[in-house]
Every structure is written in structure tokens, then in C-alpha cells.
Amino acid sequence: MLKVTALFKEYSDADHQTVQAAQNITFEVPQGTLFTLLGPSGCGKTTTLRSIAGLEKPDSGQISFEEQILYSSEKKISVPPNRRNFGMVFQSYAIWPHMNVF
Ligand SMILES: Nc1ncnc2c1ncn2[C@@H]1O[C@H](COP(=O)(O)OP(=O)(O)OP(=O)(O)O)[C@@H](O)[C@H]1O
Numbered sequence: 203m204l205k206v207t208a209l210f211k212e213y214s215d216a217d218h219q220t221v222q223a224a225q226n227i228t229f230e231v232p233q234g235t236l237f238t239l240l241g242p243s244g245c246g247k248t249t250t251l252r253s254i255a256g257l258e259k260p261d262s263g264q265i266s267f268e269e270q271i272l273y274s275s276e277k278k279i280s281v282p283p284n285r286r287n288f289g290m291v292f293q294s295y296a297i298w299p300h301m302n303v304f
């Protein structure tokens with residue numbers, strides 16, 4: 203079971219304005235189930251996924267998988283991405299945008 207609890211993440215935009223990207227996100231994904239984050243552009247879907255993968259450090263909240271805490275602001279735990287065993291397909295090309303399958 204993946205558990206995301208009370209996840210908050212803010213960014214600073216180009217004008218140094220605070221953007222509340224993820225606000226109090228809580229959900230659970232039991233093993234073997236498909237789960238969809240559905241919402242309007244900018245509501246924080248990618249921010250949440252990046253936080254689960256460990257590519258973004260949330261401001262507060264907790265993320266755990268099975269018995270392991272992957273991130274906890276309270277307990278000051280942040281497991282690095284390569285130790286989380288999570289895969290992620292990026293929304294836009296990440297490494298070789300100029301290459302195709304061939
Ligand atoms: N690195 C960043 N710096 C500043 N603001 C950011 C950054 N990443 C995301 N944001 C802002 O945080 C908010 C949430 O963005 P996010 O990419 O998580 O949304 P999304 O739900 O994935 O949107 P979309 O459906 O367009 O992919 C948006 O207002 C976005 O502009």
C-alpha cells in the first residue's frame with residue numbers, strides 16, 4: 203500500500219510569488235490497484251508524483267510504501283529516489299527529446 207498523507211508543496215514562480223502546488227493531499231493506493239489523479243491543469247498531479255518518486259521534496263506531510271517511510275517532514279526522513287524502487291514516466295521528454303525509437 204502506498205500512502206500519501208497531508209502532503210504540502212509550495213514553489214516560488216518567476217515573479218517570486220508563492221505557488222501552492224500541492225495542498226493537503228491525502229490518498230492510499232492498495233497493492234494491485236490502478237489509481238488515477240484527475241484534475242485541472244496546475245492542480246498538483248505532477249508535483250505529487252514527483253514527490254512520491256523522490257524527485258521533489260515536499261514541504262510537509264508523509265509518504266510511505268508498505269512499512270517503509272519514504273518521506274516524513276516530522277521524522278526528517280527523505281529516502282533518495284534511487285532507494286525508493288519507484289518508476290515514473292515523465293510527462294514530457296526527460297533525456298533525449300531529439301531521438302526516436304529507431
Ligand atoms: N518547478 C516549479 N517552479 C514553480 N512553479 C511550479 C514548478 N512546478 C510546478 N509549478 C506550479 O505548481 C502548480 C502545480 O503544477 P503541477 O505541474 O503539479 O500541475 P499538474 O496537475 O501536473 O498540471 P498539468 O495537468 O498541466 O500537468 C502549477 O501552478 C505550476 O505552475
Ligand SMILES: [Mg+2]
Pocket residue numbers: 247248249293
Ligand atoms: Mg502534470
